[in-house]
Amino acid sequence: MFDQSSIVVGLEVGTSKICAVVGELQPHGVLRILGLGQSKSNGVRKGEIVDMEQAELDIRRAVQEAEQMANVEVRSVYLAVTGGHIxxxxxxxxxxxxxxxxxxxxxxxxxxxxxxxxxxxxxxxxxxxxxxxxxxxxxxxxxxxxxxxxxxxxxxxxxxxxGQLLRLQNSIRAVRSVHLNVEEIVFSGLASALAVLSAEEKQEGALVMDIGGGTTDYAVFAGGILRLGGVLAVGGDHLTNDLVCALKVSQSRAEQLKVDYGAAFVEDRIRGQTLDLTNDLGMPIRTVSLETLRRVMHLRLEETFELVRTHVEEAGLYDLIRAGVVLCGGCARIPQVTALAEEVFDLPVKVGRAQGINMLNPALDQPEFLTGIGLLRFAQQHRMRPVRRGFMHGLAERLRFLIQRG
Ligand SMILES: Nc1ncnc2c1ncn2[C@@H]1O[C@H](COP(=O)(O)OP(=O)(O)OP(=O)(O)O)[C@@H](O)[C@H]1O
Ligand SMILES: [Mg+2]
Incomplete structure (x- = not known):
């Protein structure tokens, strides 16, 4: 067993999955991941809880899995929050x-x-x-x-x-109802940025975009500090919905086509190509256009990148981004998505990897877990920091008030 005071836990109640990450704060600022649990998320839309009972069930499942892997009892969490209201x-x-x-x-x-x-x-x-x-x-x-x-x-x-008080309270209430305390709430985009950016990148200027199932969270760091945070209520689910309409297929079929055949560009060699759809017995039923599938994804992703670029420009921060753009979230897995982002942003783009964290298992180093992992980094800085410093001056008191009201 571990010294309980050195244990920190991050929880992301995402639109597609719930992810709980257990970490150990070791001497000299070392952070080690001890366990990660996840469950499919069935009670969240666009980053916000819409079915409390279901969300509670899914949270419990993810936390239990993380507890078993880490062999610790989870009592409190750092909770990521997102949604179009932020x-x-x-x-x-x-x-x-x-x-x-x-x-x-x-x-x-x-x-x-x-x-x-x-x-x-x-x-x-x-x-x-x-x-x-x-x-x-x-x-x-x-x-x-x-x-x-x-x-x-x-x-x-x-x-x-x-963020909207009632929506923040919903997230807190769901966590408390499974008998966990919320130590702090953290904007998801900030958590992802803390997971992936090195000290140099924060200093030189970087944009982090976490494209999940229901939201795109983004954060700009420059001169070592967070300069901008924002959320678009658009994510991978919208790509799926676009495919439902364009290809006239079911939601589950569109999701599967997106993951199996999706990409961010329409290459010349796939023009005119079709995909055979089969029924449950493996019998061919009809064909859909691969070109249309990719074109739909290209357009939606391009629009998402353009919206974020516009916001960053309007905030006067574009010229401060010298290290480039880092993509996180499940949609960072889409083939050629970095190339499309490079085209829109005119900056170097890469898929985020957790920085300076001891992974229990390299398989956990996936873009969709970076918000959960970044919460541990936030927790580490939060615990080490003298009271008056930091990202969230005064949040602790306000949060206690929120929780009491929650
Ligand atoms: N290989 C892949 N190709 C295309 N899309 C993918 C792939 N893998 C995951 N995705 C998409 O990533 C999305 C889920 O990402 P993620 O797990 O980061 O979301 P989330 O954190 O649950 O949601 P949010 O943060 O928006 O509330 C889904 O839309 C899923 O279809
Ligand atoms: Mg997410």
Missing amino acids: RGFNNCGLHIIQDPEVGVTEEDVKEVMRNARCMNLPAQEEVIHTVRQHFQVDGRGEVREPLGMSGQRLEVAVHVIT
């Missing part, structure tokens, strides 16, 4: 420095961060993360660490990620 935007805070002679103190920093979190959010919207971008003292420069600096006015620019 958005990221910039805000700023202002504070008059208490004693200009002494300079900026910890107390001043706390206060200016508190002010940055005070904003007029639409009713029922809740802050998930407040990420500091830079400080200014008396309107000068972009300061990373203002402690001790002399001046009168302290300002901070922050990136804020918010």
Whole structure:
């Protein structure tokens, strides 16, 4: 058995699968994966729970499998959250420095961060993360660490990620109903980025896109910090639905065709080719066009990449992405998807691999598990970090409030 205090658990309640990852925090910042459990997800649509009982059942199954593999008892989890209700935007805070002679103190920093979190959010919207971008003292420069600096006015620019309170509560409630505590909630796109980006890539600037079953979560890091988070309520299920309409086949057949024959490009050599569909007895029933299948996938994926590129450009961050784009999520498995993303983004693109984490089994290093794995990295940073630092200043208290209300 392991020292329970060194155990951290990530849980992703995804649209296609539920994934629980058990990790051990080892000395010198080493993170080891002890177990991973997954179950098919039947109660989630577009990243949000629509059937509570079913979701609870699936969560229990995934957690039990992870417990058995890791040989630990899971009591609490870091929970990934996603959905079209999640958005990221910039805000700023202002504070008059208490004693200009002494300079900026910890107390001043706390206060200016508190002010940055005070904003007029639409009713029922809740802050998930407040990420500091830079400080200014008396309107000068972009300061990373203002402690001790002399001046009168302290300002901070922050990136804020918010979600709908009721929807966040649903996720928390589902986890609590299987007798687990939620230590923190974490935006899924941030979790995936933490799993795959090296310190250099975060510094040089990288876009991470996690294309799952029901959502595409994205996050931009530059200068070592999270600059932008966002979600499109579009994922692999939409590719499947497009194929249902275009090929006039059932949902399950479309899903199978997508996985077995799908790709992100229509190559010349497959033009005019057809696929024979058979019934349960293996008898041919009809044919569908392989070219149409791939064209439909190409168009939907291209549109998804273009939407994200537009958002990144509008946020003024495109030129800061120098390390390139990293794809995660089950759709990162689609053949030639990196080549299509390269075309749209005009940047190098690769499929994400977990960075600097000891895998129990290399087979777990798959793009659809990266959100769950990234939650462990978040947990590691969260536990090591002094209270006032980090991605999610103040979330812990707010979360406790959410959970009490959940
Ligand atoms: N080889 C493949 N080819 C094409 N699509 C694939 C392949 N493998 C997985 N997918 C697709 O990936 C999607 C599932 O990805 P993932 O497991 O990351 O989703 P999820 O985390 O459950 O969903 P979300 O994060 O959107 O709530 C499904 O649409 C599935 O069809
Ligand atoms: Mg996912």
